[in-house]
Amino acid sequence: MYKYFPHTEADLKAMLEKVGCKSLDDLYAQIPEDIRFRGDYDIPLSASEQEVRQAFQLLGSKNHQLVCFAGMGAYDHYTPSVIPHLLSRSEFLTSYTPYQAEISQGTLHYIFEYQSMMAELTGMDVSNASMYDGATATAEAMMMAVAAGKKVNKVLVSGCLNPNTFDVLKTYALHQGIELEVLPIREGSTSLDDVKARLAEGGVAGVIVQQPNVYGIVEDFTGFADACHEQKALLVVDSVAADLAVLKTPGEWGADIAVGDGQSLGIPLSFGGPYVGYMCCTEKLIRKMPGRIVGKTVDNRGQRAFVLTLQAREQHIRRQKATSNICSNQSLMALFVTIYMALMGREGVKEAAERSYAAAHYLCDELQKTGRFQLVYQKPFFNEFYVKYDGDVDTLYQRFVQAGILGGIRLDEGILFAVTEKRTKEEIDNLIKVAAL
Amino acid sequence: MNNRLYGNLIFELSHEGRRGYSLPRNKFSQYEVPAELRRKEDAQLPECDELTVVRHYTNLSQNNFGVDSGFYPLGSCTMKYNPKINEEMAALPEFQNLHPLQPATTTEGAQAAIVMLEKMLCALTGLAHFTFKPYAGAHGELTGLMVIDNYHRSRQDMQRKKVIVPDSAHGTNPASAAVCGLEILEVKSGADGLVDLEDLRRLCSECGDCIAAMMMTNPNTLGLFERQIPEIAKLIHGCGGLMYYDGANLNPMLGACRPGDMGFDVMHINLHKTFSTPHGGGGPGSGPVGVREGLQQFFPKVSPYHGNFAVMLRALAYILTLGRDHVKEVGPLATLNANYIKESLKDVYELPIDGLCCHEFVFDGLKEKSTGVTTMDVAKRLLDYGYHAPTIYFPLLFHESLMVEPTENESLETLDGFISVMRRIAEEAKADPDVVKSAPHQTPIGRVDDVLAAKHPIVTYKQLLNDKD
Numbered sequence: 037m038y039k040y041f042p043h044t045e046a047d048l049k050a051m052l053e054k055v056g057c058k059s060l061d062d063l064y065a066q067i068p069e070d071i072r073f074r075g076d077y078d079i080p081l082s083a084s085e086q087e088v089r090q091a092f093q094l095l096g097s098k099n100h101q102l103v104c105f106a107g108m109g110a111y112d113h114y115t116p117s118v119i120p121h122l123l124s125r126s127e128f129l130t131s132y133t134p135y136q137a138e139i140s141q142g143t144l145h146y147i148f149e150y151q152s153m154m155a156e157l158t159g160m161d162v163s164n165a166s167m168y169d170g171a172t173a174t175a176e177a178m179m180m181a182v183a184a185g186k187k188v189n190k191v192l193v194s195g196c197l198n199p200n201t202f203d204v205l206k207t208y209a210l211h212q213g214i215e216l217e218v219l220p221i222r223e224g225s226t227s228l229d230d231v232k233a234r235l236a237e238g239g240v241a242g243v244i245v246q247q248p249n250v251y252g253i254v255e256d257f258t259g260f261a262d263a264c265h266e267q268k269a270l271l272v273v274d275s276v277a278a279d280l281a282v283l284k285t286p287g288e289w290g291a292d293i294a295v296g297d298g299q300s301l302g303i304p305l306s307f308g309g310p311y312v313g314y315m316c317c318t319e320k321l322i323r324k325m326p327g328r329i330v331g332k333t334v335d336n337r338g339q340r341a342f343v344l345t346l347q348a349r350e351q352h353i354r355r356q357k358a359t360s361n362i363c364s365n366q367s368l369m370a371l372f373v374t375i376y377m378a379l380m381g382r383e384g385v386k387e388a389a390e391r392s393y394a395a396a397h398y399l400c401d402e403l404q405k406t407g408r409f410q411l412v413y414q415k416p417f418f419n420e421f422y423v424k425y426d427g428d429v430d431t432l433y434q435r436f437v438q439a440g441i442l443g444g445i446r447l448d449e450g451i452l453f454a455v456t457e458k459r460t461k462e463e464i465d466n467l468i469k470v471a472a473l
Numbered sequence: 474m475n476n477r478l479y480g481n482l483i484f485e486l487s488h489e490g491r492r493g494y495s496l497p498r499n500k501f502s503q504y505e506v507p508a509e510l511r512r513k514e515d516a517q518l519p520e521c522d523e524l525t526v527v528r529h530y531t532n533l534s535q536n537n538f539g540v541d542s543g544f545y546p547l548g549s550c551t552m553k554y555n556p557k558i559n560e561e562m563a564a565l566p567e568f569q570n571l572h573p574l575q576p577a578t579t580t581e582g583a584q585a586a587i588v589m590l591e592k593m594l595c596a597l598t599g600l601a602h603f604t605f606k607p608y609a610g611a612h613g614e615l616t617g618l619m620v621i622d623n624y625h626r627s628r629q630d631m632q633r634k635k636v637i638v639p640d641s642a643h644g645t646n647p648a649s650a651a652v653c654g655l656e657i658l659e660v661k662s663g664a665d666g667l668v669d670l671e672d673l674r675r676l677c678s679e680c681g682d683c684i685a686a687m688m689m690t691n692p693n694t695l696g697l698f699e700r701q702i703p704e705i706a707k708l709i710h711g712c713g714g715l716m717y718y719d720g721a722n723l724n725p726m727l728g729a730c731r732p733g734d735m736g737f738d739v740m741h742i743n744l745h746k747t748f749s750t751p752h753g754g755g756g757p758g759s760g761p762v763g764v765r766e767g768l769q770q771f772f773p774k775v776s777p778y779h780g781n782f783a784v785m786l787r788a789l790a791y792i793l794t795l796g797r798d799h800v801k802e803v804g805p806l807a808t809l810n811a812n813y814i815k816e817s818l819k820d821v822y823e824l825p826i827d828g829l830c831c832h833e834f835v836f837d838g839l840k841e842k843s844t845g846v847t848t849m850d851v852a853k854r855l856l857d858y859g860y861h862a863p864t865i866y867f868p869l870l871f872h873e874s875l876m877v878e879p880t881e882n883e884s885l886e887t888l889d890g891f892i893s894v895m896r897r898i899a900e901e902a903k904a905d906p907d908v909v910k911s912a913p914h915q916t917p918i919g920r921v922d923d924v925l926a927a928k929h930p931i932v933t934y935k936q937l938l939n940d941k942d
């Protein structure tokens with residue numbers, strides 16, 4: 037007996053008798069003896085709860101707790117206390133995908149709210165129930181664009197896309213037989229002329245751009261959607277969710293598909309996951325969208341109810357003809373950002389984004405004032421910016437770490453700093469002091 | 474809904490001017506986002522105070538059913554207990570505050586945790602290396618197939634694009650193969666529910682040099698151990714293909730048999746099944762992919778960082794807790810529980826294939842078919858009695874599939890309770906079929922109109938408002 041196994045000796049005896057076996061070993065009579073595992077697994081002996089905790093504390097103590105000025109897809113925004121409390125409600129935490137709608141209204145209801153909020157944030161018509169993360173959501177958008185196109189398999193990708201996202205796109209594209217073409221970087225942005233020229237060559241299913249782009253720059257996508265639509269290509273805009281509270285939306289740019297990571301809506305960094313990907317699109321494309329979708333309906337008592345819908349797109353019905361192999365969403369993390377947006381509300385999401393913008397601009401100005409940092413591109417940026425340092429970056433980086441600061445991310449020859457509303461003036465001033473040494 | 478007020482959407486609880494957040498005083502008010510960058514209209518998010526938000530989601534949770542609420546015998550999903558200590562460990566700030574791109578010298582503890590988990594999974598499966606990049610089971614399948622595709626490409630064996638799957642396979646298998654640019658060949662099941670070796674031999678001789686892999690679960694989706702697995706592996710390897718193990722049914726193999734020893738080359742594990750991390754209403758999961766020595770260089774980059782790290786920490790806590798002395802009890806106890814239910818109900822429910830099962834088994838509906846009570850009705854009636862329904866209408870081999878997986882954590886009393894309710898429903902089906910056909914009666918909502926939802930999709934609050942006009 038062990039704490040997770042309730043079987044007493046008497047239980048075992050009675051149950052084995054019922055199933056006609058003499059021992060637990062007999063239950064596996066079908067397994068050929070030469071492949072039975074009879075030894076001991078090479079793992080440690082069981083640990084008490086206290087010992088587990090000690091083991092994790094020991095591991096945890098080997099990580100440095102740094103004040104985060106890093107971004108590049110993962111941002112250190114503030115998490116309201118309410119969220120982890122509600123997320124740990126075990127009716128949410130320990131449930132499966134809401135197949136049985138009658139006892140899953142909690143999950144279905146919040147997914148409907150999530151879809152509504154993401155559609156609002158992105159300015160799009162509809163949203164799915166969430167995806168794994170921003171990079172895979174972008175890969176799904178790439179495949180969706182190719183599937184929606186007629187016998188075209190080329191996708192244009194902005195050179196200012198996060199290289200980590202691009203790597204994931206390349207992986208999916210290789211196996212899907214999709215041809216990726218990278219658009220050149222023009223002064224830290226994507227150029228409409230390049231897009232038009234490549235589209236004119238024909239065979240393009242979609243164009244993927246990022247907002248703000250990997251350099252933190254807020255790009256101007258005027259004319260992109262028209263150019264795409266003239267050539268029957270789809271425009272995919274990959275955005276940092278939190279920034280859309282303020283920035284012109286993918287919907288306003290005329291995007292057909294809006295994707296990105298929702299991590300910036302208060303989700304802890306957690307060394308890279310779990311986060312939540314989002315995907316929204318125009319009403320016209322809803323039946324081509326991958327992933328779960330929750331819709332409103334009624335029950336047989338005439339009450340409003342929510343249910344998984346449009347399942348004819350999905351793998352358990354369509355098998356190899358499905359729109360994607362995805363058979364879940366990132367439900368609990370969708371709940372996370374739903375509660376975040378419910379708490380922050382219309383004003384709060386804006387205020388957090390504006391504060392992040394302001395703090396980043398303060399840091400950028402002050403760093404440039406030291407005379408040692410120079411913005412690489414003179415373009416509007418949001419809460420992340422790309423600078424060159426005139427000294428040895430290794431030494432600088434080391435100095436940051438010694439001062440307990442995660443001083444941005446090194447990207448090519450420069451450094452990418454990100455600031456959120458969570459960073460205090462003292463923390464920012466401390467970084468500037470260490471940087472100026 | 475059972476609670477009218479909280480049947481509302483959060484948008485319907487919104488009042489202009491209410492606030493549910495607080496931010497520090499603004500120290501940088503001199504910087505403002507220029508108008509030309511801004512969206513025209515604010516996102517129409519709700520405005521609520523903190524308590525309204527807390528009550529709303531607390532009440533929503535009460536319209537849900539989790540493993541902590543009651544017995545959840547959902548076949549093929551391994552709804553085992555999700556230990557609380559795992560949650561606590563995953564939430565430690567020393568891990569939660571780590572940025573995925575911070576310098577390796579500052580994340581030694583996190584890396585050590587990953588290495589530790591990898592070693593444990595290798596020991597438990599008999600494979601040599603794992604990648605943790607896949608975020609879920611389906612993502613793991615795709616990753617594993619990419620490994621296989623990359624392997625064949627590296628050998629210039631470009632025509633190997635066919636993946637053999639049993640006709641009992643989960644729909645995700647063919648869908649993952651399609652996303653990977655591969656095609657499916659279905660191999661038949663015999664009357665015993667196992668892979669038909671003759672049919673497999675035929676496929677191997679007809680298109681042996683096009684076979685990239687065979688993909689299977691073992692035990693299969695009927696809960697039956699494919700005892701010819703060494704021969705199957707030999708056949709596939711013989712024609713140059715690789716063996717892919719879908720880890721969906723790994724749980725009963727803990728303490729019994731390792732995929733590596735069965736002859737598999739590549740596999741994925743659902744940490745959210747076998748290693749007790751919570752399903753979270755449909756995610757986040759984690760689908761690490763393991764390979765034999767020599768295949769690790771083919772791991773693709775299917776996600777940017779280290780996978781769902783916090784989920785991995787939970788699995789690590791679970792394996793540390795069970796240790797080598799108890800992890801081997803998982804499979805036998807899960808198997809015992811499943812067989813106990815099967816033997817206790819097979820006189821009233823149709824058991825198409827008799828004999829020992831592993832962690833799960835499939836009934837083909839009620840034995841007595843004349844009442845017209847379907848598997849769907851039985852499932853819905855179970856909800857009335859406070860049980861989650863088994864998986865229904867899967868696998869597709871039978872018309873009235875009812876797939877039961879109890880897991881190792883359930884006590885004899887829980888199983889007996891479930892058995893007596895299942896028997897009672899069988900009685901009701903004869904005595905009062907309408908009460909079963911119209912179930913559920915005790916749940917917050919009754920049966921829903923799926924057709925309406927799909928025909929006239931309303932998937933956002935804005936659409937819902939417009940629909941009312």
